Amino acid sequence: MNKILTIAFTEYGNAVRSKAFIIGLLAMPLMMGLMIAIPQLTKDKVDVSDRAVAIVDFSGEIVGVLESRALMRNENEIFSSAAEGEERKQIQPKFNIERVDTTRASREEHVLQLSDRVRSGELFAFVLIDENVLDSSGAEGKTAYHTRTPTFQMLPSWLEMVINERVQSVRFEQEGLDQTLVERITKWSRLERLGLASRSESGEVEEAKKENRIATFAIPAVSMFLLFMMVMSSAPALLNGVLEEKMQKIVEFLVSSVTPFQLMMGKLLGAMLVSLTLSILYLSSATYIAWDNGFLDLIPTHLFFWFFVFLILAILIFGSMFLAIGATCNEIQDAQSLMFPAMLMVMVPVMTWMPIIQSPTGTFARWMSLFPPATPMLMMLRMAVPPGLPLWEVLLGVCLAVGFTLLIVLAAGKIFRIGILSQGQNASFGRMLKWLLSK
Amino acid sequence: MNAVEISGVSKSFGSHTAVSDLDLSVPEGSVYGFIGPNGSGKTTTIRMILHIIHPDKGTIEVMGKAGTRAANDRIGYLPEERGLYKKMTVNRLLLYYATIKCMERKDAKEQAEAWLERMGLIEWKTRKIEALSKGMAQKVQFIATVISRPKLVILDEPFSGLDPVNLDVIRQAVVALKEQGTTVIFSTHDMEMAERMCDSIFMIYRGKKVLDGTLSQIQQQYGEDTIRMSIEGDRGTLNRLPGVMGVRDFGQYQELRFSGDPQVIMKQLMESVSVQSFAITKPSLHDIFVRIASPKEINE
Numbered sequence: 001m002n003k004i005l006t007i008a009f010t011e012y013g014n015a016v017r018s019k020a021f022i023i024g025l026l027a028m029p030l031m032m033g034l035m036i037a038i039p040q041l042t043k044d045k046v047d048v049s050d051r052a053v054a055i056v057d058f059s060g061e062i063v064g065v066l067e068s069r070a071l072m073r074n075e076n077e078i079f080s081s082a083a084e085g086e087e088r089k090q091i092q093p094k095f096n097i098e099r100v101d102t103t104r105a106s107r108e109e110h111v112l113q114l115s116d117r118v119r120s121g122e123l124f125a126f127v128l129i130d131e132n133v134l135d136s137s138g139a140e141g142k143t144a145y146h147t148r149t150p151t152f153q154m155l156p157s158w159l160e161m162v163i164n165e166r167v168q169s170v171r172f173e174q175e176g177l178d179q180t181l182v183e184r185i186t187k188w189s190r191l192e193r194l195g196l197a198s199r200s201e202s203g204e205v206e207e208a209k210k211e212n213r214i215a216t217f218a219i220p221a222v223s224m225f226l227l228f229m230m231v232m233s234s235a236p237a238l239l240n241g242v243l244e245e246k247m248q249k250i251v252e253f254l255v256s257s258v259t260p261f262q263l264m265m266g267k268l269l270g271a272m273l274v275s276l277t278l279s280i281l282y283l284s285s286a287t288y289i290a291w292d293n294g295f296l297d298l299i300p301t302h303l304f305f306w307f308f309v310f311l312i313l314a315i316l317i318f319g320s321m322f323l324a325i326g327a328t329c330n331e332i333q334d335a336q337s338l339m340f341p342a343m344l345m346v347m348v349p350v351m352t353w354m355p356i357i358q359s360p361t362g363t364f365a366r367w368m369s370l371f372p373p374a375t376p377m378l379m380m381l382r383m384a385v386p387p388g389l390p391l392w393e394v395l396l397g398v399c400l401a402v403g404f405t406l407l408i409v410l411a412a413g414k415i416f417r418i419g420i421l422s423q424g425q426n427a428s429f430g431r432m433l434k435w436l437l438s439k
Numbered sequence: 440m441n442a443v444e445i446s447g448v449s450k451s452f453g454s455h456t457a458v459s460d461l462d463l464s465v466p467e468g469s470v471y472g473f474i475g476p477n478g479s480g481k482t483t484t485i486r487m488i489l490h491i492i493h494p495d496k497g498t499i500e501v502m503g504k505a506g507t508r509a510a511n512d513r514i515g516y517l518p519e520e521r522g523l524y525k526k527m528t529v530n531r532l533l534l535y536y537a538t539i540k541c542m543e544r545k546d547a548k549e550q551a552e553a554w555l556e557r558m559g560l561i562e563w564k565t566r567k568i569e570a571l572s573k574g575m576a577q578k579v580q581f582i583a584t585v586i587s588r589p590k591l592v593i594l595d596e597p598f599s600g601l602d603p604v605n606l607d608v609i610r611q612a613v614v615a616l617k618e619q620g621t622t623v624i625f626s627t628h629d630m631e632m633a634e635r636m637c638d639s640i641f642m643i644y645r646g647k648k649v650l651d652g653t654l655s656q657i658q659q660q661y662g663e664d665t666i667r668m669s670i671e672g673d674r675g676t677l678n679r680l681p682g683v684m685g686v687r688d689f690g691q692y693q694e695l696r697f698s699g700d701p702q703v704i705m706k707q708l709m710e711s712v713s714v715q716s717f718a719i720t721k722p723s724l725h726d727i728f729v730r731i732a733s734p735k736e737i738n739e
Contacts, residue, residue, distance in 0.1 A: 006538045249522035256489045256516035257539045259508065
């Protein structure tokens with residue numbers, strides 16, 4: 001055991017002293033920070049150059065409204081809200097409407113002429129509004145938007161909104177309906193999402209709480225993806241470590257001092273310590289942020305315990321797999337092909353988490369989370385969705401995962417023992433199986 | 440007591456027999472040389488002594504323990520194919536290798552300092568392995584092998600790739616280990632080094648033991664069948680002499696393997712060339728090695 005601990009602490013020391021660890025440690029918060037900060041920093045950096053748009057309105061009823069609404073928008077709606085005394089800053093482009101005389105040419109000629117003007121840069125886009133666009137009888141006319149910059153969404157969205165408001169208004173008038181009245185009576189009744197009510201020990205009724213998206217969605221997703229991240233940062237690193245020891249001929253020296261199983265367990269334990277360190281740092285930070293923002297009580301305390309149970313299982317399962325693959329390979333190219341199925345198994349929870357989080361107690365969710373390689377991440381996901389899972393289900397998952405872990409560690413140990421000293425043999429699953437079944 | 444006792448050991452890999460029915464006793468405190476051509480079974484034998492691989496047949500007893508790795512903490516092993524963790528510092532690496540041999544950290548630190556001082560590497564102790572020259576790295580690997588004060592040291596090609604200065608440093612360290620009572624097994628292709636350093640020599644060829652004993656015992660088996668001479672004149676004459684079975688020309692001197700009366704050879708030689716020196720000797724280890732494992736033998 002002392003040797004396993006010595007290897008584990010050395011592996012841990014090597015890992016936490018490496019630049020990769022520091023980068024890995026900072027990568028997630030840095031990425032999250034950048035994801036929040038960059039949109040904030042760049043929101044004022046949009047291209048605010050004027051967008052000229054020509055309107056060919058065959059109905060004659062809409063272009064006027066577009067002109068007036070554009071004028072209003074350009075004067076009032078395209079600026080950031082300025083503090084008192086501060087000069088307001090333009091944050092959106094102006095839309096300049098150009099009315100086109102529909103009588104001067106046919107529709108096709110308009111399209112060709114205006115297309116040329118867009119190509120030359122004189123116009124940003126042009127719109128053709130059919131004559132019968134206001135017709136509510138069913139023969140619905142169309143509105144065509146032409147541009148060579150289809151990725152710019154602000155202008156077509158605004159045009160669509162203004163045109164439809166105008167169309168609706170005219171149609172209401174045509175049908176003799178009071179638009180305000182129609183809007184009032186067709187107003188949707190809002191669905192309030194709530195949990196369940198309960199009776200306290202003192203007999204008082206505790207009202208159902210409003211559904212909180214942080215509790216129902218963010219916490220389960222973050223828990224699962226943190227586990228996924230820990231596996232992804234540890235297991236491939238284990239493979240690389242073993243491969244390096246084989247390629248650098250270090251391993252023969254090591255196995256003269258320790259058994260291959262001790263070496264493998266030491267490495268697994270070292271990887272586990274690294275993952276625990278990272279997880280503790282991340283969870284501490286997340287807990288502080290939750291406390292600072294007043295939603296700490298949304299995180300059930302027992303989730304922390306289960307997170308670490310599942311983290312240990314996940315590292316043992318995937319770490320063993322990757323170590324066995326590393327021991328089988330002689331060079332990095334061999335590892336890439338053998339790694340694919342193992343990587344696929346790591347990815348199963350990521351590929352299935354959406355249907356599972358929407359129906360965490362469903363049959364699919366239950367069976368998927370009882371599939372041992374997926375158990376750590378998917379059981380964590382399911383139990384983090386309020387109100388959680390029955391304990392028997394969690395324990396069954398843990399028992400199956402522990403059993404599977406023992407099998408995979410023993411199998412990996414055997415492959416590792418033979419593979420670690422093999423040189424010059426083609427790495428393949430067939431060879432791994434042969435070693436596994438050998439005496 | 441023997442440090443290593445190998446009895447009737449065989450090991451095969453698929454259809455290839457690496458070691459066949461091997462018996463060998465390595466006495467405690469001796470320096471035992473393992474020689475043999477590449478692929479003859481030396482490394483397999485060493486790996487079996489270390490219980491890295493297990494024999495198919497027979498028993499191996501190491502320092503009184505049979506069939507277990509129990510003695511491994513008292514064995515220092517320098518493999519032929521060397522490698523060190525490039526990103527580790529010299530100090531950390533030595534501490535790691537010492538502590539997996541169950542050595543106390545404090546003791547390991549003191550030993551590391553002492554060995555680094557002795558090998559002239561003390562100022563490199565905080566540097567990463569990747570910063571060391573090849574010779575320095577080999578010395579670090581040697582220290583890692585002996586830092587835990589092993590009772591048995593197994594060195595697989597310890598001198599290969601070393602310059603004469605570093606070679607001498609390692610050679611002196613091996614001699615010092617022997618003086619402290621450590622049993623040293625080393626495999627080598629350098630026959631002169633084996634002759635000079637080993638108390639006993641074991642040669643394995645095609646998985647079978649072909650030589651085992653002290654140098655003089657081995658040479659005794661071959662008798663005084665070698666003439667070492669220096670001549671001026673046509674060296675082709677040597678092959679035509681009666682009783683000559685082989686000639687090796689080293690430039691400065693020539694060696695003849697013969698049977699029969701050396702006086703006849705000398706007499707005939709003096710008739711055709713000028714003889715500068717003439718001595719009847721035992722065959723060198725190199726000569727014996729080549730006789731056993733010559734290309735003709737290997738290709739048989």
